[in-house]
Amino acid sequence: MTSIGVLGTGIVGRTFAARLAELGVDVLVGARTADSASLEPLAALGVRTGSFADAVAHADVIVNATNGLHSIDALETVGVEALAGKTLIDVSNELQPVEGGFPKPLASADDSLGQRIQAAFPDLHVVKSLNTMNCTVMVDPSIVEGDHVVFLSGDDAGAKDRARELLATLGWRPAQIIDLGGIDTAAAVEMTMSLWMRVTIARGSGAPRFNWAINSG
Template identity: 90%
Template sequence: MTSIGVLGTGIVGRTFAARLAELGVDVLVGARTADSPSLEPVAALGVRTGSFADAVAHAEVIVNATNGLHSIAALESVGAEALAGKTLIDVSNELEPVEGGFPKPLASADDSLGQRIQTAFPELRVVKALNTMNCTVMVDPSIVEGDHVVFLSGDDAAAKDQARELLATLGWRPVQVVDLGGIDTAAAVEMTMSLWMRVTMARGSDAPRFNWAINSG
């Protein structure tokens, strides 16, 4: 994979930017405006920056690393026409802030951010992936030993192939990639964030990174 656009300048976006640049991928990270102060830490990594629209125009494959509460608004600022035909790998989670505690995942069995993005932009090819783990594991699965997994949810087979290509670039092996089916299955993976939060709290913030695995006889 030679070029990627990344939407978002938070910890997830910066982690993707640094890792992709390290791997030799031509990456451009976008914020709401090209002169946003939030882009300064990204530029310090030696990574190209611009607006959300610039990031979308940069590559056929886009990583949505925006705050899930604002993802649809970020995409609306780009426009449906510019997004048409692009593949969006949505790694975000919609998390409601909780004063003094961990944020609350908002996904339910009948609703997910991935589904709503696909509905809002029907010509955008949405693949939900990587949202079930810490961002350091997203970009470097070797951090966790064994055949822990990453899930794919999406309606477009070609877009899923592009997602697999990005995953392979990041170091994910085919045996670790589990295709759950259509974008409706994004609800299930987004709901796992409630469990992820509880496990993280129980283990403590200083515990080694972890991820989910599927073990069978």
């Protein structure tokens, strides 16, 4: 597995970085500043840390685990030139907080965060994936039984191959990976978050540890 840069130190970024380090992958996790206190728990685990720019410079494959509302701003701190030619696996969701209610996904039928990242950084190879499940399932699909699935959306075939390599490292089997097509298909994937949140709440305790499966008759 190639070196990986993880952007973001929230629960998703921490889970990704810790799991990759456990698997022996060369990983560096970045925050907005290299001295951010949010990096300390990861450094204590022996994970290399730095700024967003450090993480991008470290790796050819980047995992965007930043808050979706701020992902483009975070990438802008790195810069267009530094991102050119890199593969970005975007696992984030753009969720607008709602006081007293469910967060509101901002994706629509013809717009998504994945598409806007690709438009903002045309020389970056964006692959939308893994955003349809809890982060514990993202990094260890074996915790959910059966042939549940993960989707890929992106315009660059080579970037999708690198995404598949990362997925395989995490334990995803080829039969579980569904290529939906170009980055425009990310809109449909991101829109599933409304349903995901409703199912999570309906299931109650331990609810996030599930995923979608496709069964044919």
